[in-house]
Amino acid sequence: MAINTIGSSPLGAGASKWDRSTGFTVSAAILAVSVPVFAWTLWAGHSRSVSSDAQAALNLSLTDLLSTVTVAQSSMRGYVLTGTDEFLDPYRQAAAAFPAAIDAVTQTLALARVDGEEVEIVADLAQQQLDFVQSVVTARMEEGFVAATDLVKSGVGREIMAELRGTVGEMRAASTEVIAANGRFERFLTFLQVGVFLPAIAAALYLAWLVVRRQRQLRAGADLLSDLMEAAPVGAAFFDGERKLLRTNAEFAGIVAAHSAASPGRWLMPVIDRVLSERRTHTDREFVFGEGQDRHAVVSAFPTRAAGTDAGGVGVFVLETTELHRTASALSETSHRLTAIADNIPQLAWMARPTGEIVWHNRRWYDYTGTTPERMAAEGWSAIIDPDHAARVDEGYRAAIAAGEPFEDTFPLMAADGSYRWFLTQAVPIRSAEGAILRWFGTNTDVTKQRALEEEFLAAKELAENANRAKSQFIANMSHELRTPLSAVIGYAEMLEEEVEDLGQTHLLPDLKKIEGNARHLLSLINDVLDLSKIEAERMDLFAETFELAGVLDDVASTVGSLIAKKHNTLVVEHDGTLGAMHSDQTKIRQCLLNLLSNASKFTENGTIRLVAERSFDGQRDWIMLAVTDSGIGMTPDQVERLFERFAQADETTTRKFGGTGLGLAITRAFCRLLGGDIGVASVEGEGTTFTIRIPAVVEEGQDEPIAPTGGDATLPGPAGTVLAIDDDPHARDLVTRFLTREGFSVRTASDGVAGLEMARAIVPDVILLDVTMPKKDGWSVLTELKADPVLSSVPVVMVSSLDEKRIGYALGASDYLVKPVEWDRLKEVMDRYREPPGGFVLAIDDDEDTLGRYATMLQRQGFDFAAATNGRLGLQRVGERRPDLILLDLNMPVMDGFDFLKELRADPAHADIPVVVLSSKDLSAEERQLLNSSAEQVLSKTEVSLRQLAEQIRGVVVPRG
Structure with missing residues (x-):
């Protein structure tokens, strides 16, 4: 790259004044010759002197600029290695000093009359280097060590710095050449002045004056150089060709004094000697020095040339990097330590x-x-x-x-x-x-072992849950199996009671009563166990309906009135009259309250029992709070803790004194949780107990299946008349069915008011037996709707309830009113009004000979003609031989099963309308049940229907012929 060095412009000088005592001619001659010569030599000498000073200042300003960039670069390296912000202080100082350094170069270039293009080149390169340093620092800050080192390794900064040093070196070399040329020219002027013939004295005076003037200028230049050196952020020193120290700044002296008690020659002189011998610049040479060889510095040395001679010296810049090395060493040690930890x-x-x-x-x-x-x-x-x-x-x-x-x-x-x-x-x-x-x-x-343990735990948990469900399912199945024979025991006990009375053997009645009572107690216990097992097996269904809660409270209070009064207790029902409607399972809520009120009555004498109801809103939904408080014996904390356990009471003495199975509260809590709420208890021994139920006013439910009535859709009367019994108590339905079936009636039953109304409209019975307290729709509502129905209004309705409300019953249109427990003679007396003569032919198709034998005995005793077939194919033959009034059909049979039999029977127009009652122990799927519902009048389970119940169902379907 060419460096332009144009000569200095004249600064002008005043003409020497000669003494007027000299002769005019001599003065004129001297002036004519010497004045122009001296004037020219003064002008030329002054111009070259100013040019040399400007070139020296230019050299120094370039050195200062290069030093500033070098400091920034070194600071950047330290920060990249350590990531410590302290290493950026020199960089920030260099960045702050950069504009001043550029201005100094610009000013000295202007004085030296160097082409302005060179200023732009040097400034642009220096700025590029500082920008690169800034980009590396930014990368280290934002992206980390690897990103910063990758940027440094790219070589961009090294190329810029090399070009900057080369450009500065060329400019300094050109500047040195200008200074040397000026020296040569000044020597020529001196010879010219000496060689001037006229006037010698004037020439001598002129030369003396010129020397004094030049010395002043040199001192000014030296002062400027001294200021620049002292302000430089690096150590600077100049040596002559004999390695004698000519000049140094405070930074250099501090480095030498702090890190070497002896002469710096051991680490500095070799590089000076190399520069002197090679006469070229050596930069960025790192040295270790100090007493313990624990100091580090980067040295940059360059050749200098003494003015007026061919001898040259050396300029030195020193940047100490001891702290950078210490930091890098600590960082390396830390890195090795972390690597060792991570590897182990x-x-x-x-x-x-x-x-x-x-x-x-x-x-x-x-x-x-x-x-x-x-x-x-x-x-x-x-x-x-x-x-x-x-x-x-x-x-x-x-x-x-x-x-x-x-x-x-x-x-x-x-x-x-x-x-x-x-x-x-x-x-x-x-x-x-x-x-x-x-x-x-x-x-x-x-985590392979942990995962295996988790899988084992989950498998064990699933196995335990399956075992628990199997246990609950087993209990549920066994409960069903036990209920059938127990119901038979109760029914037969009642029948025997009537027969021994008829025979006059009344001494047997107490024993039969004990049999009946114990059987009923055992059946109640089994029913409780069945409820719990249903909940555990997730088979307990919710039958949600909308009802007024206040009405339920009044009904419950009426139901338990006699029980509470038995121990001289008083029942108080409290609510503000704004309870409104609920959409929940009314039957289960009623059972919960009955359990709690019965429990309170059992443990309280001559006291007060309170039933409190409140409705509240928690921001998302309405909640119902039902609290039962008694003033009875209370409980200890230990007793409360075991209270909701199955078969658990306060203690053994409680069981002996008050009785009970210990299942009532467990069932109550299960029902509360099934309804989306829970039950809590607070008790003080000797003062009383409060049970609090909290359930949502609207229960969350799935799609409920409609309650299937126990009878089919046939509307044909039975032999002695068709009776519809509507009662939510299955035991009451069973007893009524057994009694009336024995009396020759066909009995159909419904477990709630809604199902009862549907069945009444479907079969139009001869008599309706109606309970009062039932789920979904109570007896009073059913009676009102029956009497408002044009078809059913003439059907006699006999109220059968534990509530003695004859006045209300008769007022609503009841034909008669019986109070539970029912007196069978009174019921028989009422039902005798509706008798019709029996008759009819029944065909039973079943592959079990014992079952067919039981059917034959029961049906023939009831006055029916009977025939049997052991499979579906024989059954079709029997139908062809004699058309039956009813077919009892099993499903699992050889040759032809019940499904195929039904298919062929319904395909025959002559026999398609024969009523069929399916009796099977098969666990039916939803599809099979749907198919049977469309082909048979009833689908009954052998394990859940007694012979008496079966007789009732048959009487409700069969029409006597002829």
């Missing part, structure tokens, strides 16, 4: 860039996977992750990196032997003080 932790470990690319794995990673750094760099985790999980893990990892949030997942990694083990993988971001992510650190923890 039990987890696989790795680090990644802020963008997620993994750049390092610890030793255990390679020991487990059997991979190499080269393979991991080429393939990444795809080399060892289970392919079934790769896509999901990659998606989750990328999402975590993008969000800057910790990553966690569990997936298998392949070991060196090809097997897979499960690892819990976690990664967290490592951030700078400003919050920027510098890198990611991750670990993979082997």
